[in-house]
Amino acid sequence: MKAEPIAPSVSDESPDPRVQAWADMRLxxxxxxxxxxxxxxxxxxFGRAxxxxxxxxFLLALTLTPIVRVLRKRGIPEVVSATLLVLLxxxxxxxxxxxxxxxxxxxxxxxxxxxxQLTERLAHFQRPLAKIMDLAHQLEGLTETTQEPGVQKVAVAPSGILSSAAGNILEAGTxxxxxxxxSLFLLASGTLFYEKIVQSFTSMSQKKRALRVVYDVEREISHYLLTVALINAGLGTVIGLGLWGLGMPNPLVWGAAAALLNFLPYVGALITILLVAIIALISFDTIxxxxxxxxxxxxxxxxxGQFVTPMVVGRRLEINAVAIFIAIAFWSWLWGFVGALMAVPLLVVIKVFCDHFEGLSHVGNFLAAQQSFVVDDETGEQDHKTAT
Structure with a gap:
């Protein structure tokens, strides 16, 4: 009996259409x-203005929200408390x-x-670098002499300085x-914002879940922002008093700078230390x-950084140092110094939001310094996940 030829298998050579469609969809x-x-x-x-x-x-409103809530429990309406807080x-x-x-x-x-004055004060420290500086000046002179003899340097003076300054002042005032x-409208609106969010869902379970998530995120972020603002104000006060006791000129400026720059973890403290060191070196007699x-x-x-903030704020909202540096670099490139100040608060907002959704838990896990928490949507309990 003659054996029939076996047909070649098609499945081994051609991919499954469903797998290919799924890969295309993911792409x-x-x-x-x-x-x-x-x-x-x-x-x-482009729309930073x-x-x-x-x-x-929004950040200011979130910072003042806990105070509005406390005053509302004392019988003061949101409109009155919000107006007083914004005026303050x-x-x-x-x-x-x-x-x-x-x-x-x-x-x-x-x-x-x-x-x-700083150069004169540190003159004896600059002697090892004198030869390098002389060599740099010689190279600069060589590059200038090798230019074409007929070419002249033209310095273009900036024009419209007053109009530019006026425009910047007007933009900043706006x-x-x-x-x-x-922020006044956000604080005075009370629960209107949350009601609008709840009304966008149909089922009762979805409304409860959305309301719980919104309240949790708002409560945690508000507590963090208000606490950090108070801690930074206390830090600036202590530094200002300490520098005033040493006889440092303008201690109020350096206390305010320390409080403001402390919103930039690591970077802000380093900038404050360098600025204070420069002014101190030219202000005091001995180094x-x-x-x-x-x-x-x-x-x-x-x-x-090591005792007060971890004890008051807690370890839950600590952010990975790498994520902090990336956020500061990104927002400073995007919006300048103001963006750098908002980088860490915005990072905390993202982390708290990601911790409430299982699908975004990997993002919250990356942003966490030590431990990430994921809130169960049904029970509201927090599951601990060790950060990598």
């Missing part, structure tokens, strides 16, 4: 996510600007003098107005006494 999804992220970054960059004050207003914030902002404007302007005007007015000023700032920053 399209990845491309769409990439396009969405790129467009979002472009919108944030709108998005930056709006985000600042405006008063603090204007007073700080008025008190700090004079010393800060003097420091800016005396920048060249400060640099010359942004500040948007921040305070929008050993001048080093006491940055030593006080360093001691206060270590105590705040």
């Amino acid at each position: 399209v999804r990845s491309l769409l996510i990439g396009i969405f992220i790129f467009m979002t970054m472009a919108a944030l960059y 709108f998005f930056m004050p709006v985000m600042l207003a 914030s405006i008063f603090v902002f204007v007073s700080a600007g008025y008190l700090l404007s004079g010393p800060v302007i003097d420091l800016i005007n005396n920048t060249s003098t400060i640099g010359q 942004a500040i107005t948007i921040v305070f007015v929008l 050993s006494y001048a080093l006491l000023a940055p030593a006080i700032v360093l001691l206060c920053d270590v105590v705040e």
Whole structure:
């Protein structure tokens, strides 16, 4: 009996259409996510005049929300408490600007003098680098002499300085107005924002879940922002008093700078220490006494970072140092110094939001410094997950 030839297997050579369709779908999804992220970054960059004050207003409203809640339990309506808090914030902002404007302007005007005095003070430390500096000047001279003899250097003076300054002041005033007015409306609206979110869902279970997530995120972020703001204010006060006791000039400026820059973990403390060290070196007679000023700032920053903040805020909202540096670099590139100040609060917002959704737990796990928490949507309990 003659054997029939065996037909070649098609399944081994051609892929499964369902697998191919699933791979194509994942590719399209990845491309769409990439396009969405790129467009979002472009919108944030080109629309920073709108998005930056709006985000600042939301952060300010979240910071003051716990106070509004406490006052509401005491019988004070949200409109009254929100108005008083925003007016108090405006008063603090204007007073700080008025008190700090004079010393800060003097420091800016005396920048060249400060640099010359610092160079003279550290002259004996610069002797090993003298030969390198001379060589650099010789190379610079060679590059200048090798240019074409007929070519002249033309220095173009900046024009329209007054109009540019006026435009910047007007833009800053508009942004500040948007921040305070929008934060007032957000605080005075009470639970209206949450009601609108709940109304967007149909089933009762979805409404309960959305309301629970929104309240949890709002409570944790509000507590964090208010606590960190108070800690930074206390840190600036202690540093200012310590520098005032040493006889440091303009201790109010350095206390305010320490409080403001402490919103930038690691980077802000380093900048404050360097600035205080420079002013101390040109202000005091001996270098050993001048080093006491940055030593006080360093001691206060270590105590705040290692003991006070972890004890008051807790370990749950600690952020990975790598994520902090990436966020500061990204937001400073996007929105400058103001963006750098908002980088860590926005990072905390993202982390708290990711911790409430199982699908985003890997993002929250990466952002966490030690341990990540994922909230169960049904029970509301928190599952511990060790961060990698």
